[in-house]
Amino acid sequence: MAERGPRERMVFSTAQLIRREGVTATGLRDVVAHAEAPRGSLGHYFPGGKEQLVNEAVDWAGRYAANRIDRFLAGMARPTPSRLFAAMVRQWTDEFAAIGFDQGCPVAAATVDASVTESTRAAAAAAFSAWRAPIARALVGMGVPARKATAAATLMVSALEGAILIARAERDTRALTTVARELGPLLDGYVTR
Amino acid sequence: MAERGPRERMVFSTAQLIRREGVTATGLRDVVAHAEAPRGSLGHYFPGGKEQLVNEAVDWAGRYAANRIDRFLAGMARPTPSRLFAAMVRQWTDEFAAIGFDQGCPVAAATVDASVTESTRAAAAAAFSAWRAPIARALVGMGVPARKATAAATLMVSALEGAILIARAERDTRALTTVARELGPLLDGYVTR
DNA sequence: AGGCTACTATGACGGCCGTCATAGGGGGTG
DNA sequence: CACCCCCTATGACGGCCGTCATAGTAGCCT
Numbered sequence: 072m073a074e075r076g077p078r079e080r081m082v083f084s085t086a087q088l089i090r091r092e093g094v095t096a097t098g099l100r101d102v103v104a105h106a107e108a109p110r111g112s113l114g115h116y117f118p119g120g121k122e123q124l125v126n127e128a129v130d131w132a133g134r135y136a137a138n139r140i141d142r143f144l145a146g147m148a149r150p151t152p153s154r155l156f157a158a159m160v161r162q163w164t165d166e167f168a169a170i171g172f173d174q175g176c177p178v179a180a181a182t183v184d185a186s187v188t189e190s191t192r193a194a195a196a197a198a199f200s201a202w203r204a205p206i207a208r209a210l211v212g213m214g215v216p217a218r219k220a221t222a223a224a225t226l227m228v229s230a231l232e233g234a235i236l237i238a239r240a241e242r243d244t245r246a247l248t249t250v251a252r253e254l255g256p257l258l259d260g261y262v263t264r
Numbered sequence: 265m266a267e268r269g270p271r272e273r274m275v276f277s278t279a280q281l282i283r284r285e286g287v288t289a290t291g292l293r294d295v296v297a298h299a300e301a302p303r304g305s306l307g308h309y310f311p312g313g314k315e316q317l318v319n320e321a322v323d324w325a326g327r328y329a330a331n332r333i334d335r336f337l338a339g340m341a342r343p344t345p346s347r348l349f350a351a352m353v354r355q356w357t358d359e360f361a362a363i364g365f366d367q368g369c370p371v372a373a374a375t376v377d378a379s380v381t382e383s384t385r386a387a388a389a390a391a392f393s394a395w396r397a398p399i400a401r402a403l404v405g406m407g408v409p410a411r412k413a414t415a416a417a418t419l420m421v422s423a424l425e426g427a428i429l430i431a432r433a434e435r436d437t438r439a440l441t442t443v444a445r446e447l448g449p450l451l452d453g454y455v456t457r
Numbered sequence: 458a459g460g461c462t463a464c465t466a467t468g469a470c471g472g473c474c475g476t477c478a479t480a481g482g483g484g485g486t487g
Numbered sequence: 488c489a490c491c492c493c494c495t496a497t498g499a500c501g502g503c504c505g506t507c508a509t510a511g512t513a514g515c516c517t
Binding site: 093094095096175178179180182183184192195196198199200222223225226228229230231232233234236237239240241242245246249250252253254256257 | 286288289368373375377385391415416421423425426430443446449
Binding site for chain 1: 473474475476477
């Protein structure tokens, strides 16, 4: 997360804060403090106000999740659906173990939280889409029929998001490891060649 | 939702409002208005303040979800894991179709949202537990080994919660129907007798 | 009747929110 | 130098928040 300009830092910090506080509870003053950004720049870079800032943070999160998928695949010698899913899950178990359960998924937070604006809801939908696309593409590359790939990707994201939720509530990664274990064989079963 | 006292109405209204606004965005004044309850009673019935009110709402939601499971089973001639899951999913697709995508799961909202207090987080964990227990019990009754039943219940709740999230973001029930369809055979495969 | 308890009414308090108006720096260009 | 444009500084505004103090009212118990 190299040294970027104030604008990018604010978007990134917004995503970070949304992850643990939710949209409504994240104040713009908190954002500038976290980003160590000049407060006066807020209205300058984000004339659309908090709504614009939040939307950009959600966009950022969607792109980040998508990139992660590609990175997981790049690190695998012989990728399989279950291995990809295991990597996605492990990313979260590792993070929970390392820094605690306070930070969840920003896209989930933006979806659930608050008097979320229509535009923010649309940003969340786009983020889920951006996340699912590389998964489905990867599954096809592993031999899953295109017809089944998007459904499988939806299942993977759903199970992961739900398990993240439960893990945070229980402060225990068990839900995550459970879904990875139980879903693995089913996912590999989609492969036809 | 028969005519209850003001106290119960406030708890119920809190759950309703949390479902669509989140915890932080739900104001106490909104609650009394929605419950048509006397404002002066808030501090009387809930000396623990908003925190207590939210916790009771989450508790209520957990019990409600658990009761729903029993009601689903009662309405089935020959219950199977996939049929139970389909019923759980259908409850949500029906609700989304009927009243829109504005209302999600209150337990998810309480988990994700905000400067949620430790006690609220614990209430959410208890709610998930209360929800999962009757599912696991039902699975055992259908012939799923006890060893596998809790894992399967966790998978079902995870996939459902995640799909609810995606469905709300996309304003489309497709994610829900997808997980029901894809997970069905796996769930029935747990049955050994 | 008197008194005690359970409940309700009302308004004020301090605090934080997102937004905006105003003004100042500061470097590159004419 | 003068100018302009991009960025930043600062403080005020109205509004809503959760909480609390104070003052009632209603009804049962003895």
